[in-house]
Amino acid sequence: MENLNQAILNKSAKVNVFGMGYVGIPLAIEIAKSGFKVHGTDRNGWKTTALSNGENPLTDLKEIDINSLKKLAGEGRMTFSQEYDKNSDIKMICVQTPMFPDRRPNLTTAKDIAKTIGKNLKRGSLIINESTVAPGMTRKVIANILEEESGLKAGEDFYLVASPERIDPGNTVYTINKMPKVIGGLNKESLELGVAFYSNFIQKVVPVSSLEAAEATKMLENSYRALNIGFINEFAKFCDAAGINVTEVVDAAATKPIGFAKHYPSIGVGGSCIPKDPYYLISAGEEAGMQFTILWNAMWSNESMPYYTFDLLKKASKENNVKLSNAKVVIFGIAYKGDVKDLRDSPPLVLCNMLKREGIKTYVYDPYFSDDELKKMELLPFHPEKESCDIVIIGCDHSQFKAFDYKKLSGLKFIIDGKNILQKMHVPVIGIGIGNKS
Ligand SMILES: NC(=O)c1ccc[n+]([C@@H]2O[C@H](COP(=O)([O-])OP(=O)(O)OC[C@H]3O[C@@H](n4cnc5c(N)ncnc54)[C@H](O)[C@@H]3O)[C@@H](O)[C@H]2O)c1
Known part of the structure; x- marks a missing residue:
């Protein structure tokens, strides 16, 4: 642990970010800006070629710091390819975690990446999971695969952290470095390394007691949002039936200085997180022998809005x-x-x-x-x-x-x-x- 801690302190630790998407690209740039050498891996060659040329492959991701990308790629401080960097010390998983059609978690890609990382895992590395998963999956799925593939022991031979990404695409106020980062570790050493690493490029880090607490935080915040939007969408249908103006009522309710947060109804909820993440929690609930009925109904309410x-x-x-x-x-x-x-x-x-x-x-x-x-x-x-x-x-x-x-x-x-x-x-x-x- 001491070697990696030292390498983080003097920024000689090499970072490999897996998945050059909405999360991975801005994150990789921010890490490189703070002084670390970063390699970005993606299975799509057109993305890594564009990034190597200092270009943004995701035209819809406008908040990319393109000048820094150009400069860092030009200086060789950021490199990109379809290959991974076997010599990297810190490996970050930033790949998609979608749902199967039956709304159960689809971890196929995250598992593939864990296998790839595990195959050539160096002793003393830090693995970070930034992808959204249900509580328990970083330990039960990712750590297990890493151990199986590498023959190394998590927490002893390598370190593991869960820090689910919270960025809000298009938000120019809470950019990636300004969004507080919740970090959970497999053990004390993992957490300390995670905190030391993220503190270089994130203004506020929030350590929590376990991998599961970090994963559950992401589930709670996005489910809270889905739930409240689901309720206001249902309330809006009532307002239509009763001849009441929902906006007037929401704004009036918000004059109560405590206990009420504004949410507004609409044609529906989109994006990569709110329509999907709560189903990860619902699935985890089922595995734990309980049903998130309230959340399930809220998701249904949101999904009904285009039909409404x-x-x-x-x-x-x-x-x-x-x-x-x-x-x-x-x-x-x-x-x-x-x-x-x-x-x-x-x-x-x-x-x-x-x-x-x-x-x-x-x-x-x-x-x-x-x-x-x-x-x-x-x-x-x-x-x-x-x-x-x-x-x-x-x-x-x-x-x-x-x-x-x-x-x-x-x-x-x-x-x-x-x-x-x-x-x-x-x-x-x-x-x-x-x-x-x-
Ligand atoms: N997009 C958001 O706003 C957002 C916000 C917070 C959290 N998240 C979560 O972050 C994670 C990543 O989301 P995203 O939006 O960046 O996804 P994305 O689809 O934009 O990016 C994932 C990237 O991984 C690459 N990839 C897939 N398989 C690979 C493989 N085997 N090897 C190398 N690269 C591979 C894909 O080509 C893609 O470029 C998800 O878990 C998501 O739920 C997303």
Whole structure:
């Protein structure tokens, strides 16, 4: 342990980040900026080639520090390839941890990486799991594979840390180094090494007592969010039925200075974490012999929102004498949230595909995507400056959409505001849980 501790102190420890995605790229840059030599491994050669040339392979990940990447790659302080660095001292797992179609955790990739790392594991290395997993998986799955493949003993011959990534893509305030980092270790030595390492490039580290406590923290924070959003989505449906404006009620409730955090309803929840992570917790609960019924229902509530938005569309079409089968519908914003070019688990995309399946002429206007990019996804691009349409659906809250002049859309009959961002205007605006604003 002393050797690695010393190598961390004098920054001679070599770091290998596995997975050059939304998490791995900004993390690798931040580590290299702090003075460590970093190798980024990814199975996709086009990504590692772009990164080696100082280019961002993920055009939708705009907060990448491209100048630092260029400089560090140019100086050979950051290298990238499909291979891993056998000589590295610190190995970080940053690969995807998706779900199987039945919503159970799919750890195939994380297991593959653990096997790769285990095969050539040097004594005294530190392995860090940044990928989101359910409590117990870093120990029961990753540590086991590392031990089996290497013949070494976790905690004695190598060290193990879990520090689930918490970044929020597009957030320019809480950038990767400003987001406090929760760290759990397999044992005291692992934790000490983890804290010493992260303290070089993260402003605030939060040590916790075990791997499981760190993993469970990630589960709690994302499930808390999913749960609250699930409830407000359900509450919004009630507000629609009861003729109450949900935004007014949320804002009024928030005047209570204690015990209430604002959440707003919408067309649905997207991104790589909130629609998936709670299912990891639900699965872990089942293994522990219990059921997270409240969480399960919240997830169902969130997943129902694109369908609910479709119901609002059908209802509004009847009320406004628009025949949906003849109408031209345009979805404003296909990304999962505002001001990002990110389609992962995007609710407006779910709705778009639903409308297409029903044979409704559906177009997309999203300033973050070119016509060619939309066409490649079999989406029809819409050009507001020269085309007319009957219905607009606000799919995400890109800043442009609030200030957009909807009067210039000839033929527009009504708007479904899936993010409740628009004010009353010349045509009916139907929000989620706020009824008709006309
Ligand atoms: N994206 C986010 O906003 C976010 C936030 C917090 C936590 N997380 C979690 O972090 C983890 C990583 O997420 P992400 O969004 O960066 O995923 P991602 O899909 O963007 O990146 C994963 C990368 O790993 C690479 N990869 C896959 N198999 C590989 C292999 N065998 N060898 C080398 N590289 C391989 C892929 O090519 C890809 O580039 C997940 O567990 C996710 O849940 C993501």
